[in-house]
Amino acid sequence: MHTALIIGGGTAVVSGVVGVFTVIRGQSFAGHALADVSSAGGALSFLLGINPLIGLLGMALIASFSMELVDIRRARERDLMTGIVLGAGLGLAALLLYFDVTSHSTTGAAITVMFGSMFAIPASMIPLALWLGGGALGVIGIIYRPLLLSSLDKELAEVLGVNTRLVSLIYLSLLSLAVTLSAMTVGAVLSTALLIGPAAVALRLTHRPFTAVLLAVIIGLAATWGGIALAYDSFYWTPGHGWPVSFFIVALIFIAYLAATHLIPIRKQ
Numbered sequence: 001m002h003t004a005l006i007i008g009g010g011t012a013v014v015s016g017v018v019g020v021f022t023v024i025r026g027q028s029f030a031g032h033a034l035a036d037v038s039s040a041g042g043a044l045s046f047l048l049g050i051n052p053l054i055g056l057l058g059m060a061l062i063a064s065f066s067m068e069l070v071d072i073r074r075a076r077e078r079d080l081m082t083g084i085v086l087g088a089g090l091g092l093a094a095l096l097l098y099f100d101v102t103s104h105s106t107t108g109a110a111i112t113v114m115f116g117s118m119f120a121i122p123a124s125m126i127p128l129a130l131w132l133g134g135g136a137l138g139v140i141g142i143i144y145r146p147l148l149l150s151s152l153d154k155e156l157a158e159v160l161g162v163n164t165r166l167v168s169l170i171y172l173s174l175l176s177l178a179v180t181l182s183a184m185t186v187g188a189v190l191s192t193a194l195l196i197g198p199a200a201v202a203l204r205l206t207h208r209p210f211t212a213v214l215l216a217v218i219i220g221l222a223a224t225w226g227g228i229a230l231a232y233d234s235f236y237w238t239p240g241h242g243w244p245v246s247f248f249i250v251a252l253i254f255i256a257y258l259a260a261t262h263l264i265p266i267r268k269q
Contacts (some may be wrong), residue, residue: 002082005225013220
């Protein structure tokens with residue numbers, strides 16, 4: 001549980017910060033696609049017996065660079081390119097998971113990759129996860145202003161001399177890291193919820209970007225640590241059969257979003 005709280009907390013912080021920019025830039029679908037494509041890296045790590053963090057992150061980076069390879073400005077074409085990369089990644093994941101099951105008899109690989117297994121994360125993974133997460137936050141701190149400006153108004157950012165292509169590439173790399181950490185905690189399928197959910201709630205409560213980042217981090221931490229505590233306690237509800245952590249985390253985020261959507265009309269009155 002100690003390892004789950006540390007890695008889960010670090011993941012919530014990185015996802016909250018990156019998630020706010022993802023929502024502002026309108027790239028939630030890209031985040032979902034990178035999370036799903038990273039499952040191929042998770043399946044490959046099972047097959048090769050390597051650190052799953054390296055496998056997930058490597059595949060997510062390849063996918064993000066593929067999406068940025070073509071400079072697409074229209075949202076429709078950008079979503080089309082993202083969908084093509086998503087389809088190719090899921091097809092590769094299906095093949096690698098098949099090899100996992102047939103060659104290594106790792107029948108639990110698919111469930112672990114798709115839905116996470118937070119309580120099974122080894123403590124030896126904590127330093128690498130924290131270094132990667134801390135590095136991501138440091139990079140965001142350095143490029144905060146150009147990233148925010150290009151996210152709000154790309155044309156204005158270019159007029160002011162911001163290299164929006166470079167900023168976009170760095171942002172997609174950070175997004176790859178965020179979805180990788182999320183995939184390790186709640187799984188590739190549900191990692192979008194931890195990335196987008198707290199950010200969406202925060203942006204409904206405030207229109208100030210920096211305040212939204214702080215709120216998204218707090219909401220993500222509350223949902224993650226609350227989900228871990230509930231999952232741990234669930235072993236006493238049905239003795240010997242604890243409920244999945246990912247279910248509680250996603251459920252708490254969903255409840256927070258429903259509460260936020262009802263708070264907005266009250267604030268406007």
